[in-house]
Amino acid sequence: MSESPTFESTAEIASPTPVEERPQRAPKPPRASDKAHLGTGRRKSSVARVRLIPGKGTITVNGRPFDKYFTELQDQMNVTKAIDAANIRSQYDVAARVGGGGHTGQSGAILLGVARAVIAAHPEHEGKLRDLGYLTRDARRVERKKYGRRKARRRFQFSKR
Numbered sequence: 001m002s003e004s005p006t007f008e009s010t011a012e013i014a015s016p017t018p019v020e021e022r023p024q025r026a027p028k029p030p031r032a033s034d035k036a037h038l039g040t041g042r043r044k045s046s047v048a049r050v051r052l053i054p055g056k057g058t059i060t061v062n063g064r065p066f067d068k069y070f071t072e073l074q075d076q077m078n079v080t081k082a083i084d085a086a087n088i089r090s091q092y093d094v095a096a097r098v099g100g101g102g103h104t105g106q107s108g109a110i111l112l113g114v115a116r117a118v119i120a121a122h123p124e125h126e127g128k129l130r131d132l133g134y135l136t137r138d139a140r141r142v143e144r145k146k147y148g149r150r151k152a153r154r155r156f157q158f159s160k161r
Helices: 009-014 073-085 103-121 123-131
Strands: 037-043 046-054 058-060 092-099
Touching: 037 103, 046 103, 058 073, 073 092, 073 103, 073 123, 092 103, 103 123
Parallel strands: 058 092
Antiparallel strands: 037 046, 046 092
16 A cells, blocks of 8 residues: 655645735726716616716617607607606716617616616616606516417407307
């Protein structure tokens, strides 16, 4: 049998091997995205990622001006509701990336994302935005179609004869 190594003291076992120190890196310069406040919004099957960046008040959705992206007035108002309620529209630019669903779901997702980004930038507005219902996720989704039915709940037309 091979003999196990013997140690004179436990200090030989416990002493760690020396580790080389890493050179310290210079701190990174601040980027424009470091000043951005982020918010994620969801509605129906739409997901919006919103960035609130200090600026002049321009709002872009998927790289286009929001009034060109959303043609319905209701959807355009949804996008601006939260930032107008906090009265900070002229202080920040809004850049939103949204996908999935239709225009109503997308504008609702942007509304929630903008509200969450406003809270990240100005926590004092949370009470006002919550009272207006802008921080509540609308959990309604399309109900699935059932077998034996024409739609989710609509039955086939009954024929007596």
